[in-house]
Every structure is written in structure tokens, then in C-alpha cells.
Amino acid sequence: MSENGFSLPLIHNTVGIMTPFLLAATGGLFTELTGMLNIALEGLMLIGAFFSVVFAAATGSLFLGILLGIISSMLVALLFGSISLYLKANIFISGLATNLLAAGLTVVLSFQLFGSKGVIRFENISKLPELRIPFLQKVPLLGDLLIGHNILVYLSWLCIILAAVVIYRTPFGLRIRGTGLSSPTITSLGLSPTGYRLKAILISGFTCGLAGAVLTLNLGAFVPNITSGRGWIALVVIYLGNKTPLGIVIASFVFGFAESISNYAQGAINIPADFILAFPYMITVSAMILYSVWRHYREYGK
Amino acid sequence: MVRKKLSSVFINSVGLIITLGIAFLIAIFLIFVLSSTPARTIYYFFIGPFTNKYYFGNMLNTAVPLVFTGLGIAIAFKSSIFNLGGEGQVYSGALIATVVCLSLPNANGYLGGALALISGLIAGSVLAGLSGFFKMKWGTNELISSFLISGAVVLIVNYFITGPLDDPGNSLLTTCAIAEQYHLLKIFPPSKLNISTFFGILSAGLVFFLMFYTHWGYEMRMCGLNREFSRYGGINVSTYLVMPMALSGALHGLAGGISILGTYHMCVKEFSFGMGWNGIAVALIAKNHPLGVIPAAIFFAYLDAGAKAAMLHSDVTFEIAAIVQSIIFYLVTAQAIYSFIKFRKRAPA
Numbered sequence: 001m002s003e004n005g006f007s008l009p010l011i012h013n014t015v016g017i018m019t020p021f022l023l024a025a026t027g028g029l030f031t032e033l034t035g036m037l038n039i040a041l042e043g044l045m046l047i048g049a050f051f052s053v054v055f056a057a058a059t060g061s062l063f064l065g066i067l068l069g070i071i072s073s074m075l076v077a078l079l080f081g082s083i084s085l086y087l088k089a090n091i092f093i094s095g096l097a098t099n100l101l102a103a104g105l106t107v108v109l110s111f112q113l114f115g116s117k118g119v120i121r122f123e124n125i126s127k128l129p130e131l132r133i134p135f136l137q138k139v140p141l142l143g144d145l146l147i148g149h150n151i152l153v154y155l156s157w158l159c160i161i162l163a164a165v166v167i168y169r170t171p172f173g174l175r176i177r178g179t180g181l182s183s184p185t186i187t188s189l190g191l192s193p194t195g196y197r198l199k200a201i202l203i204s205g206f207t208c209g210l211a212g213a214v215l216t217l218n219l220g221a222f223v224p225n226i227t228s229g230r231g232w233i234a235l236v237v238i239y240l241g242n243k244t245p246l247g248i249v250i251a252s253f254v255f256g257f258a259e260s261i262s263n264y265a266q267g268a269i270n271i272p273a274d275f276i277l278a279f280p281y282m283i284t285v286s287a288m289i290l291y292s293v294w295r296h297y298r299e300y301g302k
Numbered sequence: 303m304v305r306k307k308l309s310s311v312f313i314n315s316v317g318l319i320i321t322l323g324i325a326f327l328i329a330i331f332l333i334f335v336l337s338s339t340p341a342r343t344i345y346y347f348f349i350g351p352f353t354n355k356y357y358f359g360n361m362l363n364t365a366v367p368l369v370f371t372g373l374g375i376a377i378a379f380k381s382s383i384f385n386l387g388g389e390g391q392v393y394s395g396a397l398i399a400t401v402v403c404l405s406l407p408n409a410n411g412y413l414g415g416a417l418a419l420i421s422g423l424i425a426g427s428v429l430a431g432l433s434g435f436f437k438m439k440w441g442t443n444e445l446i447s448s449f450l451i452s453g454a455v456v457l458i459v460n461y462f463i464t465g466p467l468d469d470p471g472n473s474l475l476t477t478c479a480i481a482e483q484y485h486l487l488k489i490f491p492p493s494k495l496n497i498s499t500f501f502g503i504l505s506a507g508l509v510f511f512l513m514f515y516t517h518w519g520y521e522m523r524m525c526g527l528n529r530e531f532s533r534y535g536g537i538n539v540s541t542y543l544v545m546p547m548a549l550s551g552a553l554h555g556l557a558g559g560i561s562i563l564g565t566y567h568m569c570v571k572e573f574s575f576g577m578g579w580n581g582i583a584v585a586l587i588a589k590n591h592p593l594g595v596i597p598a599a600i601f602f603a604y605l606d607a608g609a610k611a612a613m614l615h616s617d618v619t620f621e622i623a624a625i626v627q628s629i630i631f632y633l634v635t636a637q638a639i640y641s642f643i644k645f646r647k648r649a650p651a
Binding site (some may be wrong): 037039079083087088089090092093094096097098100101103104105107108111112117229232235236239272274275277278281282284285288289292293295296 | 332336384386436439440441442443445446447449450451453454457458460461464465579582586618619621622623624625627628629631632634635636637639
């Protein structure tokens with residue numbers, strides 16, 4: 001019992017904290033499979049975060065807030081996708097542009113609407129409903145860990161399962177993968193690789209919008225740059241997850257765990273806050289380097 | 303040959319004018335939407351930087367670090383290497399330069415100053431070089447690793463500025479001020495413009511020479527065009543994963559050091575935010591040409607100064623500049639715009 005007092009809540013938190021990573025990486029998986037490195041995840045998430053909380057406060061409905069947040073994020077994804085694909089812009093640069101646009105737009109709008117460039121609290125937002133199933137909660141261990149999260153957590157699980165089915169069991173998924181493996185083949189079949197890339201970007205807009213909504217609606221507030229690198233971490237999650245849905249779940253869990261440990265450390269140990277904020281970056285970059293070392297030796301022998 | 307070159311210059315400049323024109327139109331549109339006194343805001347946004355000597359000199363002074371970061375990015379992009387860690391490299395260069403100055407309060411101004419700048423340069427170079435090294439050794443994606451390393455470094459520098467190095471004498475989030483003899487000579491009082499302007503012009507010349515008139519520059523550009531082909535041509539391609547990155551970082555570190563010695567005289571928390579990203583924009587507008595970086599940097603400094611003037615004298619917030627900047631990012635890489643011009647130009651013939 002004494003041990004559970006520490007480790008179970010930590011893992012319970014991890015399951016909640018990993019959700020934005022998982023969602024952003026789910027959408028990013030589609031773009032990655034079509035052969036694009038989508039660095040706009042960060043910006044799309046920020047757009048989703050801002051608009052979902054603003055619309056939730058304005059309409060008084062969480063559902064509408066999330067929906068409009070997702071739509072905003074998909075609109076920006078559409079802009080990003082059309083410029084990258086149809087105007088043939090360099091995708092890294094247009095990705096950077098998207099991140100900048102998101103950072104600028106959210107601050108300008110929050111200054112314009114609320115007169116503040118800082119944290120904006122929304123008092124009238126109801127909390128995200130949590131899933132409580134009394135008899136399942138009694139199941140030892142699993143009940144503690146998996147039950148009692150907010151509904152978006154379960155929605156993220158649904159998304160990744162759906163993504164796995166779509167990617168591996170539908171013609172659409174096959175063509176998405178085909179676009180990344182060999183776009184000339186797709187063209188020779190009379191299909192448009194550009195079309196599949198745009199759809200992949202829109203899917204990433206959808207999941208990133210949802211991921212952003214998780215961040216702000218949990219808090220009931222918007223903090224400038226609330227995503228703080230999570231979109232980038234999601235990119236690394238896709239790599240570490242070996243570009244498979246299951247791998248992404250595991251990798252998100254690892255990063256969620258790292259973040260919940262650093263949250264825990266913030267309260268328990270006397271470390272400067274800046275170091276704790278830097279911790280996720282350091283973990284991510286080390287994980288990424290270790291992964292590439294592992295891959296390197298697996299591919300080229302010793 | 304000359305004609306072909308001229309026509310490509312023509313296409314590039316027309317494309318650039320269209321891009322910047324659209325960006326400015328969007329800026330005007332945003333101001334009309336956001337500001338309650340649009341005429342006043344537009345006046346300060348566009349004319350503000352030219353209204354007095356102080357604003358004008360400061361605008362040029364803002365361009366100086368951008369010349370360095372722009373050159374850094376241009377070198378990396380010319381070699382097809384992505385350095386997204388500029389923010390952290392500038393910031394750490396600035397911190398290290400400050401620390402060197404603070405720890406030698408009585409040294410000779412020239413020697414100590416040079417030492418500070420070189421230390422800043424090395425700091426940036428090591429940070430960026432690491433990403434290049436990982437790329438060379440294990441194929442780690444340099445774009446993501448440089449960003450993440452920079453993300454961590456920025457926070458750690460923040461810690462040093464607000465923690466151990468914080469000036470107890472004031473309530474601002476800065477380090478102590480560096481000694482008088484390290485201040486770079488001002489050349490356009492009352493503004494902050496100083497002799498680092500000439501360093502910037504000199505560096506652009508040097509990078510131009512390096513890229514186009516030396517063996518290294520040639521090999522770097524070849525690797526940028528086609529790394530596999532260069533490998534078959536006998537170029538040691540792995541060197542050119544690390545070298546452009548380290549050079550790029552060095553120029554970023556120098557940008558940080560110059561800002562401290564020339565402008566701020568102390569390391570202010572988050573003072574360099576945006577310099578790294580703006581460097582990317584500058585390099586893109588200059589089409590990665592070292593000499594084009596100077597006008598591009600001045601243009602960006604103008605945008606920055608305009609947004610600041612508009613913020614001071616009107617009711618809009620500075621981040622409008624970020625939106626305009628993102629539009630420029632979008633359009634400047636949109637190849638289709640340029641090929642459209644090319645197409646139109648050929649059509650009548």
C-alpha cells in the first residue's frame with residue numbers, strides 16, 4: 001500500500017499527460033507515412049488549444065468548443081498543406097511559418113479579445129466530464145490506472161485504434177503508405193499523391209486540434225505557448241515508435257511518464273523550475289539520439 | 303550566360319517584390335481589423351522607424367545581429383543542413399560573452415572583448431556542431447535535434463540569468479552590467495548603432511568569399527546540391543555535415559556576443575528571442591546569398607522597428623510582426639510563384 005501511494009498516482013497521471021503526445025503523434029503518423037516531416041504539429045496544437053477554450057467559453061458548450069477548435073486547427077492545416085503542396089513551398093519552412101503564425105495569431109487575438117498577453121482564465125468553463133464506472137473501478141490496478149480520466153483521454157485511444165485500422169486495413173491507408181514508399185507508383189495507378197498528402201495533413205490538423213483542446217480545457221485557461229514543444233516531442237514519438245500505432249502508444253507513455261515525474265519533482269525536490277521545464281527537451285533529445293544509434297548499428301552492423 | 307543570370311535575378315526580384323507586397327497588404331489588412339485608429343497605426347508601422355535619428359539608428363542596429371544569424375542560416379541551407387537551434391545558440395553565445403566580460407572586470411578592452419566574442423562564438427559553434435556530429439555519426443535528424451537542444455539551452459540560460467548571475471542591485475531579470483571598456487564604440491548617437499555594423503558587413507564579405515571562392519565553399523555547395531553525387535565525386539561528405547553546422551552556430555553565437563557588447567551591456571532575460579527565427583527569414587529572403595543577407599536583415603529590422611513603433615504609439619500589439627513574418631515565410635519558399643513568373647515571361651515569345 002505504501003508503495004502504491006506513490007507509483008500508482010504517478011502512472012495514473014501519466015495516462016492523462018500522455019494524451020496530447022498520443023493525439024498529435026497519431027495525426028503526425030499519417031503525414032510521416034506519406035513521406036513528409038510535419039514540423040507544424042506544434043503550431044496546429046497551439047491553434048487548437050487557443051480556439052477550443054475560447055469557443056468553449058463563448059458558446060458555453062465544451063462540445064462546440066472542441067469542435068470549433070478542431071475546425072480552426074484543420075483550417076490552418078489546410079493553409080499549410082495547400083501552400084506546401086500546391087504552391088510547392090519547402091515543407092520545413094512552411095511548417096515553421098505555421099508555428100510562427102500560430103504563436104503570433106494566438107497572442108494578437110488574446111490581446112485583442114481579452115486585453116492581455118498573459119494567462120487567460122475562463123471561469124465559466126465546466127470541467128471535462130470524467131469517466132466513472134464504479135464496478136470497473138473496483139478492479140485492482142487496472143481500475144485505478146485506466147478509469148477516472150476525462151473523456152478526451154478515451155477519445156485519444158479511440159483515435160489511435162481507428163488510425164491503426166485505417167492505416168493497415170483500408171485501401172485509403174494502403175495508399176497513404178504507398179505515397180510515402182513510392183509516390184510514382186501511386187501516380188501510375190491514376191491516383192494523386194498530393195491529394196493523399198493533403199488528406200494526411202488535414203488528419204494531423206484534426207488530431208492536433210484535439211490535442212490542443214486537451215491542454216487548455218483541462219486547465220480552463222489559455223497560457224501563451226502552452227504547447228511548449230509538445231508538437232516537437234510528438235514528432236520524436238513517431239520516430240521512436242518506429243512509425244507504428246502500437247509503438248506510438250508506448251513512446252507517448254514514456255514521454256508522459258517523464259513529464260509526470262518532472263511534475264512530481266517540482267513539488268518534492270528543490271530543483272530550479274527552469275531545469276524542470278528543460279527536462280522534457282533533454283529526455284527527448286537523448287531518446288532520439290539513442291534511437292538513431294540503435295538503428296545505425298542495426299542497419300550497418302557493428 | 304550573362305543573360306540567363308540576369309533573367310534569374312529578374313525573376314527572383316519580381317517574385318520577392320510580390321511576396322513582400324502581399325505581406326505588407328496583409329499587414330495593412332490586419333491593422334484595419336485590429337486597430338481602432340488604423341491611420342495612426344499604419345503611419346507608425348511604416349514611417350515610424352524613419353521619424354527620428356534614434357529610431358533609425360536603432361533599426362539599423364537591430365539589423366546587425368540579424369546579418370550574423372542570417373549568414374549562419376544561409377551557410378547551413380546552402381549545404382542542405384537545417385539549423386533550427388538558432389535561438390539557443392544566440393542566447394548561449396550572449397551568456398558566455400557576458401560571463402567572460404564579468405569575470406575579467408579590469409582587463410584590456412580590446413583583448414577581453416575579443417576573448418568574450420570568441421567564447422560566445424565557440425559556445426554557439428559547439429551547440430550546433432553537436433547536432434551536425436550526431437547527424438554524421440548516427441544519422442540523427444539535425445532539424446529536430448538542433449531545435450530540442452536549443453529548447454533546453456534557452457531554459458538553462460534563463461536559469462543562470464535569473465539565478466546565480468542575477469544582479470542583486472536591481473529588480474530586473476538581468477545579469478550585472480559588463481565593464482565600460484568592453485562597450486563597442488557608438489557611431490550614430492543618440493542611437494545604439496555601433497561599430498559592430500562594420501563587423502557585420504565584413505562577415506558577409508568573408509562568408510561570400512568562403513562560399514564562392516574557396517575549395518571548402520565549393521565542396522559545401524556541392525554537398526548541398528547533391529550529397530550522393532558529391533560522395534561519388536570524392537568529396538568527404540561527412541565533414542560537410544558538421545562544418546556548415548558548426549559555422550552556422552559560430553555566427554549565431556557571435557550574434558549573441560555582439561548584442562551584449564554593442565547594445566545591451568548586460569544579459570537580459572529573453573532579449574534574443576526571435577533572433578534565431580528571424581535569421582531563417584533573412585536567409586530565405588536573401589535566397590541564401592551572403593551579400594543578399596545585408597538588405598534582407600535591414601528589411602527585417604524595419605519590420606521589427608515598425609511593429610515596435612506601432613505598439614508604442616498606437617493600440618496594436620507587437621506580435622503583428624510575427625504574423626507578417628509567417629506570411630513572408632510561406633510565400634518566399636513557394637516555388638510555384640517563381641515558376642509562374644518564369645512561365646509568364648516566356649509565354650509571349
